[in-house]
Amino acid sequence: MDSNKQYHNLGDKPTRLGFGQGLKEAGQRNPRVVALGADITGSVNVNLFKEEFPGRFFSLGIAEQNAAAVCAGMALSGLIPVFTTYAAFSVMRTADQMRVSICYNNVHTIIGGAHAGISVGPDGATHQALEDIAVTRSLPNMTVLSPCDANQTHQAVIAAIEKINGPVYIRFGREAAPNFTPENTPLVPGKGQCLKEGEDITIIATGHMVWHALQAAYTLEKDNINARVINIHTIKPIDKEIIIRAARETKKIVTAEEHQVTGGLGAAVTEVSAQNYPVPVKITGMPDCFGESGEPKELMNKYGLSSQNLEKQCRIMMEQTP
Amino acid sequence: MSVRDLEKQSMRIREWVLRSIAEAGSGHTGGSLGLADVFAVLYFQILRHRPEDPSWAHRDRLVLSIGHVAPVLYASLALSGYFPEEELLTLRKLGSRLQGHPGRDHGLPGVELSAGSLGQGLSVSVGMALSAKHLNTDWRGYSIHGDGELQEGAIWEAAMSAAHHKLDNLVAIVDRNHVQIDGYTKEVMEIEPLEDKFRAFGWEVLHCDGHDHAHIRSTLQNAPITPGVPTVVIAKTNMGKGVPHIENDYRWHGKPLPKKELESFINALYHG
Numbered sequence A: 001m002d003s004n005k006q007y008h009n010l011g012d013k014p015t016r017l018g019f020g021q022g023l024k025e026a027g028q029r030n031p032r033v034v035a036l037g038a039d040i041t042g043s044v045n046v047n048l049f050k051e052e053f054p055g056r057f058f059s060l061g062i063a064e065q066n067a068a069a070v071c072a073g074m075a076l077s078g079l080i081p082v083f084t085t086y087a088a089f090s091v092m093r094t095a096d097q098m099r100v101s102i103c104y105n106n107v108h109t110i111i112g113g114a115h116a117g118i119s120v121g122p123d124g125a126t127h128q129a130l131e132d133i134a135v136t137r138s139l140p141n142m143t144v145l146s147p148c149d150a151n152q153t154h155q156a157v158i159a160a161i162e163k164i165n166g167p168v169y170i171r172f173g174r175e176a177a178p179n180f181t182p183e184n185t186p187l188v189p190g191k192g193q194c195l196k197e198g199e200d201i202t203i204i205a206t207g208h209m210v211w212h213a214l215q216a217a218y219t220l221e222k223d224n225i226n227a228r229v230i231n232i233h234t235i236k237p238i239d240k241e242i243i244i245r246a247a248r249e250t251k252k253i254v255t256a257e258e259h260q261v262t263g264g265l266g267a268a269v270t271e272v273s274a275q276n277y278p279v280p281v282k283i284t285g286m287p288d289c290f291g292e293s294g295e296p297k298e299l300m301n302k303y304g305l306s307s308q309n310l311e312k313q314c315r316i317m318m319e320q321t322p
Numbered sequence B: 001m002s003v004r005d006l007e008k009q010s011m012r013i014r015e016w017v018l019r020s021i022a023e024a025g026s027g028h029t030g031g032s033l034g035l036a037d038v039f040a041v042l043y044f045q046i047l048r049h050r051p052e053d054p055s056w057a058h059r060d061r062l063v064l065s066i067g068h069v070a071p072v073l074y075a076s077l078a079l080s081g082y083f084p085e086e087e088l089l090t091l092r093k094l095g096s097r098l099q100g101h102p103g104r105d106h107g108l109p110g111v112e113l114s115a116g117s118l119g120q121g122l123s124v125s126v127g128m129a130l131s132a133k134h135l136n137t138d139w140r141g142y143s144i145h146g147d148g149e150l151q152e153g154a155i156w157e158a159a160m161s162a163a164h165h166k167l168d169n170l171v172a173i174v175d176r177n178h179v180q181i182d183g184y185t186k187e188v189m190e191i192e193p194l195e196d197k198f199r200a201f202g203w204e205v206l207h208c209d210g211h212d213h214a215h216i217r218s219t220l221q222n223a224p225i226t227p228g229v230p231t232v233v234i235a236k237t238n239m240g241k242g243v244p245h246i247e248n249d250y251r252w253h254g255k256p257l258p259k260k261e262l263e264s265f266i267n268a269l270y271h272g
């Protein structure tokens, strides 16, 4: 990814649509790819795969625990199962099945977590998954992907199927959001992306927050604050090298995620920094509370998941840590 | 194999269950002994498998959903020739391939699934049987369950899905010994009427005496009864079968036997 160019919104597009399109493309390339559904197939855009390959789609009903362990049986039998539903259910309801049947057996299975984050909006707290990174990140053998826009989510599915040979969790959202990374740019698992150079401070973000991080950095630049922006699309295994370099070179880090401040990207970044090159880290995210109903933008602003808040947090850190 | 030979295999399985658990100093004695006859019939008669080629693509898949009775699985695998019998004495020890609950990551040949958290194995078997149908292969899925395990809700999600997807290549076997760790199943959480439950979920239900080799064999050979319908075999067993001190005493569910009593227990096993 180019760190010298300015990124522009190519047009709002939901990451779930990128997921559906990527899954269909991966399915065209490999007949062993099969999809499992838990009733909300259209909502998570797996209908694109289902319509193209009706014989390779298996309906399991509203029974996520079963579906997750069925995936393990399929993977042990030579198929590559992709099970997708809202992250609130595909992760939180199936945690034990993911831990034992999928991760302990270390099978190549893709769990899709749609409608992650508070930008789910009006559905409210029950459907806003804000703990899924913490859970999946703690499971041995698991790879955790959290792509930043629709184009990257498309590539994340393909990478999960073609470049990884173990359990993968892919987190994505519901709302149309800025689509700004170039199309057809393969995702390299485990490699962070520097989207903007800067030497004063680093914003490390994941998912929808990457766009907001870029906007904050572009605004700060007008005041001669050069913020580096790093996109972490692979939360596990995390790119230690890019984080350590940012800590060493910019001495200050602000993290941004649509997730609880405990156990997510901020925690992962802090673990790397604290043990290798300790610097102050400000973690922005949901402050250990449940979400609520509201329009996505209203909620993002209320909980500080905005470019304005990131900009503010950077300024505060610049003052506190010269 | 003759019934007499199957009975002999059961005795050898039981002896190794006792020896391995005594050596380990912990393990689930009662359930492992109770399933010895079912396992002898499965491994020496029913399963299509090649112990010398554990990953043979056309093998039947046996999933042990109740990972805590791993000793009966390990003894059956060793006696079938998957690995040397002496290795059974490494059960539960550091660095052993014989984990307390089966773990594929430790590389023991013949272990199809790492399992131990109850209620997941039927779903995994559904995934395997569904794959066999999808890939047009004719191997079968077998899964072994405890009666207490059927209290897990996920079992019934799996049961519903097996009937929905018409998995007549799937046979679930329930070890119906009426006991679990806290006591009698009917007191901990009643699971009856079990046959009605499975029938209501779209399954064919067969019964057998889990200690009558000819009966176990004929019952398993009868499945599937109806095309497109999964089969559950409810095998009536006695926990601790074969060792008079232990038989039907639920306190032996998870208790190892004292090493100093091992030889007298084995003697009782062969001579009553």
Ligand SMILES: [Mg+2]
Pocket (backbone or CB within 6 Å): B146, B147, B148, B175, B176, B177, B178, B179, B180
């Ligand atoms: Mg029992």
